[in-house]
Amino acid sequence: MTTRSALSVKNATKRFGGLIAVSGMSFEIAEHEVLGLIGPNGSGKTTMMNLISGALSISSGHIQLFGQNISGLSAHSISRQGVARTFQLVRMLNSMTVLQNVEAGGVFGHQRLWGPSLQFQAEEMLEKVGMTVDMDSPISALTYIDQKRVELARALMSNPRLLLLDEWLAGLNPSELQIGIDLINKLRLEGRTIIVVEHVMDAIRSLCDRCVVMNGGIKIAEGTPQEVLTDEEVIRAYLGGHDA
């Protein structure tokens, strides 16, 4: 595994008026690494993801993608730099077909395809995420996991240098969950650089090379899943203190 830094977050802070949602966060991801961003609800994980993808502007601090500053850029520019994402609540383009939903990710972003090569790649991507449904079906015909697959395929269409998965496994039933974990694992073996925000501990253990744990907007631990999940402070953050 190379040690080239894919993403480097330095002192990232986000304030909403008086509320500090993310405070002085710093961490690094190497290329080809899968990083888990975990923490209790409301700890600032999604805000952190929004800062990286540009959905929210950073209040102070820096974010660099392969050595280039991306904090301060607009979300569409960051996407063109090679950051793709999925959303906590799945977002579909409802008036379009399954195929068009996937194609949407490959036209304007880091990879800009059009015409037959776009369609070819979109079909290939749908196959890769395990879609068996007719590609010309409307979105309303899809099950929840298939919608998640479409969203993942859309994100992959830009051939991203960094993929952000915001609770991509949430809401799946146990058998779907295993399918989902296998799918992300496949991406990991391909050498993709991924940040996953997750609550599913099984997924974190089996997928992540490293974890960053957040609580109350700050980083409270960092290390391998094994290390952080046995960390005193992490356990306290999730389960409450000894006196509770």
Add this chain to the structure above:
Amino acid sequence: MTRNEIRNFAITIVLFALAALVPFAGSGYWLSIGVTIATYMVLSTSWALFSGPTHYISLATGAFYGIGMFVVGGGIDFIPYWGLVAIAGVLGAILSALIGLATLRLSGVYFVIFTLGLAEFIRQIVTWVQTTMGSSSGLYVLTDITEPMIYWELLILGAFVYLLGWWINRSRLGFALRIIGNDEVVAVHSGINTAYAKIILFIVSGTVATLVGALLAPRLSYIESSIAFSPMLSFIVVITALLGGAQRLWGPIVGVIPFMLAWDFLTATFPNQTTLMLGICFLLIVYAIPNGFAGLIEKHIPQLRGRRS
């Protein structure tokens, strides 16, 4: 081009050619209603180019139209007519770019209200300029341009708008707009510069509306701000586009023709209740056919075909 596209293209050309024959019918009534229909065909189609995919309802059409009229009215004594039409087009483009930059950050109802207020604002400015600088409250546009000529000019502009719309629908820009209309957040994170895409389309519809105003100025002969900047025009454009179906390029025209014929009948029969009638039309359309005639037709075509086979 696919076979379907070639067929549709041929149908469109035949329809335009047939429409071009209307002035030869020799009936002043039909020519007059033909000009009205052609006017709204151009306005609604260009309006739908922007509002159809993005779902931003613009009520600024009347403002651009009025500016086009006043450019011609104000300059007709100094500059040749066609020069004025060109100036109107450029002015419309610049103005819509500025308005787009300022307003497209607004979403939903705020955008609607802003564009409505804008039309009134521009009308007040024009009136003020006229009363402080000019002598009379109106302007005379006396040219030797006849009604059939105006009709053909509008048809040509309409054909141009159709071609442009067809080209946009096939282009990346059209795809970007459909994504924006579905979910702007997805659009942004797919790398689409949403502001740029929206402004381009807003400029197209604003410029076309200004040109229409400039082309129609010779028809009125006497231009007054209350006529040129009538908010009714903006509303009718929205209604006809929705009636036809703003999601399809050919949607607005399917709405314009029946609406204008019905409108002509209503204004003649109930001259004092036209606004009321307009409101009722709007309610009926929204309740009964939310996707417009185009939606109805597309829903029933597969059924008809299914029955045949």
